[in-house]
Amino acid sequence: MKIAILGGGISGVALARMLAADGHSVTVLEKSERAGGLCKSRRYGEFTFDEAGGHILFSKDKKVLDWQLERCGGEAGTVRTVRNTKIRWRDRWVPYPFENGVGHLTKEAIVDCLAGYIEAFADRRAGVPCPSNFGDWIQWRMGAGFGRHFMVPYNEKIWKCDLRTMASDWVAGRVPEAPIEDIVKSAVGLDTQGYAHQSVFWFPRHGGFEAMVVGTVRNGGFKLQCGIAVDRVERSAAGYRVNGEAFDLVVNTVPLPQIEAAFTDIPADIRHEIQALRPISLINLMIGVKLDEPLPPLSWIYLPFPEQGPTNRVTYFSNYSPHNAPAGHGSFLAEVTHRGELHPDRAWQQDVVKALGSAGILHPEHVVLLEACNNEFAYIDQNHAFQGRITRVRKWFDDSGYITFGRFGRYEYHNSDQCVARAMQVHSHIQTIANSGQQTPLRLA
Ligand SMILES: Cc1cc2nc3c(=O)[nH]c(=O)nc-3n(C[C@H](O)[C@H](O)[C@H](O)COP(=O)(O)OP(=O)(O)OC[C@H]3O[C@@H](n4cnc5c(N)ncnc54)[C@H](O)[C@@H]3O)c2cc1C
Incomplete structure (x- = not known):
């Protein structure tokens, strides 16, 4: 044909x-x-960046x-990384998914999260039905503490709306649902791991x-x-x-x-x-920095709070492949979602970088390259x-x-x-x- x-x-x-x-x-x-x-990448000098935010190769389907992997030249053409993702929670680094990292919060926040989770668990056991909106779903599935300390601010940042205006049917398999044993274990400081299918990933070497x-x-x-x-x-x-x-x-x-x-x-x-x-659109800031010392071995991090600036996720992009940045340099991707209203002029870009500096992610004075790419179609408005x-x-x-x-x-x-x-x-x-x-x-x- x-x-x-x-x-x-x-x-x-x-x-x-x-x-x-x-x-x-x-x-x-x-x-x-x-x-x-959306899988496109671009070069600036010796820096290579992904245009639509950090992308990794992984699949549940072998x-x-x-x-x-074969399209990327197999093992030789790719870099394999053990995922190391964190949430920048106030002044701390909390392992992701959040439920598995709960033991790293303040004692007050741990109690909030645990008590809320148990309450929600009991409500579900008693037959409280699954809500049809995402805002109530968070309370129903995760409880009020997890909602307040991560899920609500983070999701408001990414979706840019009242979460009750979103449906909840898309969530299954997207938002981690840890078993209660894992939550209790991590609350008392024992390590657990969520998202096991994504615990390693690959990225093209060049x-x-x-x-x-x-x-x-x-x-x-x-x-x-x-x-x-x-x-x-x-x-x-x-x-x-x-x-x-x-x-x-x-x-x-x-x-x-x-x-x-x-x-x-x-x-x-x-x-x-x-x-x-x-659609929900996304501005991806491509940031090159001069390094005094190697970047921490992070894959990407989540920034849930408004005071951390508009970025919801930062990828430590030069950790994906040593060829993503020239020697002595590193690179980040900072993702900011919007509903068509954002125009990333220079002043706005610099404000985002400044906020990342205040959140302890990078030193704004070390930035040697700053470019933005707007992706109109990034996420589905659920x-x-x-x-x-x-x-x-x-x-x-x-x-x-x-x-x-x-x-x-x-x-x-x-x-x-x-x-x-x-x-x-x-x-x-x-x-x-x-x-x-x-x-x-x-x-x-
Ligand atoms: C922030 C973000 C992070 C992501 N992270 C990952 C990840 O870690 N791993 C992963 O595997 N996936 C990831 N994805 C998803 C991945 O990018 C997409 O699933 C995939 O790229 C979609 O490919 P597509 O071909 O369906 O659509 P698209 O890539 O949107 O392709 C559509 C094509 O149509 C073209 N086009 C538009 N109008 C016309 C026209 N009139 N005539 C001809 N052509 C036209 C466009 O130029 C475009 O090339 C991520 C996506 C986003 C937004």
């Missing part, structure tokens, strides 16, 4: 590679000057992880996270056309036309609100739903209307003959490994179409 893939992020190029290996004629159309999307995309495109067997924005997708008697060219099948991975206008046959009510799918809305949009696409997937092509809160896993599922769906010669509706679990 002759297949058009719209968007050259990891979703698009991964699928293209799989389909090309089957012998299909595949063209990826990418608006930007090169492939990569087949997917192996596929991704070229930043984008190296995974570069390795997917290299010898991929498909045509990649960059600098081409798709602006017209229509059906024809024989199949489809994309920007005027005929194809047998069209797969979209572009964020839906950015591509909806190009599709000529989306019904008005579905268009309206797509336009309401507003408001109460979202699930209903996206279900209707996905159903229309899945029944239409077009295929749509990807972080914002399907609005799934997915990391790159899950995008690759989805590409594998879409690949086998297309194999079925190719073998049977019949278009069947897409059904993704």
Whole structure:
């Protein structure tokens, strides 16, 4: 078949590679000057930075992880790191996830967290139902102490809204849910570990996270056309036309609100739903520093409190690979979310750095490089209307003959490994179409 893939992020190029290996004629159309999307990296002199905040390679799915590692040149092409993540809690460093680090808080805060957790545990045992909003879910699952000392301020910082306006159904598997034994153990000072599936991760030795995309495109067997924005997708008697060219099948991975206008046959009510799918945006500050001594061996840290400035997470990026920064230097990525209102001028960037200085993360006078990258589509706005809305949009696409997937092509809160896993599922769906010669509706679990 002759297949058009719209968007050259990891979703698009991964699928293209799989389909090309089957012998299909595949063209990826990418608006930007090169492939990569949210996985892109950039260079400033000898510094390399990821554009959309710190990215790591890890997966619960071994087949997917192996596929991704292979694209990066395997063990030789990557650096393996034992995750060391912390929360900057007042003047302390508390291991992450917070529930596993509770023993590192002040005695008063430990009591608050433990008492609240036990109370919430008893309430759940007594049958108090799971709340439908995220704010109440935090109290229901974690208790008031964990809420006050971390979960509420941190999540307010990242989502930029009253947490009760958010749904709670997306949380499962995203927000750590430690067993009560672990909480009690860590409260009395015994070490426990959460997020075990992510206890080690990999990162490309050279070229930043984008190296995974570069390795997917290299010898991929498909045509990649960059600098081409798709602006017209229509059906024809024989199949489809994309920007005027005929194809047998069209797969979209572009964020839906950015591509909806190009599709000529989306019904008005579905268009309206797509336009309401507003994202949470993210400014990523790329910071290079001169070092007197090596950076602490941290992977990334969370900054939950407003007085630490607007940054919610800082990645110790030069710890991911020694090639991310020149000798004698280190680098950080500082992530600040927003809802379209932030414009990162120089004064704002310097204020963020100053706040990181006050929080004890870096010395502002050692900063030798400061750049910002705004990512319009970073997180999904998990408001109460979202699930209903996206279900209707996905159903229309899945029944239409077009295929749509990807972080914002399907609005799934997915990391790159899950995008690759989805590409594998879409690949086998297309194999079925190719073998049977019949278009069947897409059904993704
Ligand atoms: C802050 C942050 C941290 C993350 N951390 C991790 C992590 O640690 N590990 C991990 O694996 N994942 C991580 N992710 C997730 C990962 O970045 C995404 O899952 C993945 O990059 C999404 O890829 P995609 O191809 O679905 O979409 P995208 O990367 O958004 O690709 C869509 C592409 O469509 C293109 N496009 C737009 N309009 C048009 C048009 N009209 N015509 C043609 N092309 C168009 C865009 O330029 C873009 O290249 C993180 C994401 C964020 C925001």
